[in-house]
Amino acid sequence: MERGVEVYAQELKRYLPAHRVDIISAPKINWTKDFSRQIARFTSQTLRQLETDPPDILYPLNNRWQSILCKLFCLRHKTKLVLGGHSGLGWDDKLNLWLFPDVFICFTHAQEQWAKTVNPLIKTTVIPHGVDLRQFTPHGPKGKLNLPRPIFLTVSAPHKNIQDTIAAVAQLNQGSLLVLGSVGTTVPHNIIDQYYRAADVFTLASSPSEAFGISYLEAMACNLPVVATDDPIRREIIDSAGLFIENPHRIAEYATTLKAAAETSWGNKPYHQAQKFSWDTVANQYETAFSKLLAA
Template sequence: MSENCLLIFPGLATMSKSTPIYFQVGIDDRWNLWCFPDTFVALTDFQLYWARKANPFVSVVKIPNGIDPAVFNSQVTPLKINISRPIILIVAAFTPAKRLDLAIRAVAKLKRGSLLLVGDGDQKDYLIQLGNQLLGRRFAALKLPYSQVPQIYPAADLFTFPTVPYESFGIVLLEAMASGLPVVATADPIRAEIVGDSGLFVDPTDTETYAATLKHALNTSWGKKPLIQAQKFTWGKIASDYDRLFRKLCSQ
């Protein structure tokens, strides 16, 4: 690899909700592409096609984020959570872009089921107040050390992720599926590629439909679909992809 070889990885986009998703993949990534790196690594097919159009003169490859199945799996001893089942889980930063308030409002429309939020952030006080107000004893919010995060997924029955549609990935989706959980996620091309047939997709801003989709997911038998989908994103496979890429760059 040459001394000035530049390899760029994408990040989270920060754009307005009114911006079309094609452009919301990221202003930062657009600038990165116009730095003319030797290779730009896209996390999804959607981002791959976007990057090739944004700068057709840069080499673009797709290598997604990954999961360690030795850490996140359905055999991990679950943490004991003192709320009624079924438990709907979100692991995320407590920030506006994750739109956790929409999940609270949707679960509040269900006759049964609890919502468990795991994370921390600027919206912590607001989300706890809203959750207690709308869900009462059917709500809990926890901040856990990362070492305990693998134990929270097996404690739940369903994972949901109502993030903005321009988030570049969502590793928590992989963690949930590797732990055997089905997913209800934002309906966008990026989440659809990650989750596949291991969940359902919805516009979370429509909380009535969001609630109905959560109910449908809880009543569906998912079998091993989440585990099979997660196997597509193991670090072993992804490390091999990076190894091939680095060797190719070194040979140039």
């Protein structure tokens, strides 16, 4: 299953067809061994190739040395630097904010408020992540899951509190937990919607510092209710399309909330919430932001 930032980059390119958008991807990175040096080496090599034909906009997605090297490149050229709050509320994005990009993209208003406390002088714009409502829809094929219901679905990655989710579902003594990702079932992104549609509740107990969570949008677009951590970012994304837990480490509270979500009649609330994040709408916001940037 692709990382969220990789899905984001591909979708951004697809929804801006009027522009030439080149995605330059590093060879496979070993994220367990000195990945910062690997990314720095790749970034240096890439920027050398761009020296003779610098782009109008440079938008690095891997932070730290990549952000710093791209800033230095943009200072030597007329290239505009765009940085986004992909890392969330922490040191990586604090560095990005103090690099003074031409614009810093925040994915929620809550994130923008945090950014302004870090660097009040930074130029920001709020553009949420998007979801492809053509792929992610309540109607369509479902993954064949021979599992007891209700089926709770989650994704595994750092900062997702996956062990708490496992413990909470186990405490229910009913239903099943389907884990997609690195420690669960690996599913190509082009068919992951089938698994959302086959489940009853989506849950993801993200760290409050996490920047967004594209999987929330994908689940809601398939009309799945969500159980998530109670923090300003998740509230802004999910609104009334799910239930919230104050502390996922409190397993009894987490389990009770999962049960309540499975037993609630949600109608089309999740799908209607996801419609607010349609890539068609989000792409127009990027079009406006990039046009302003180039006209400045």
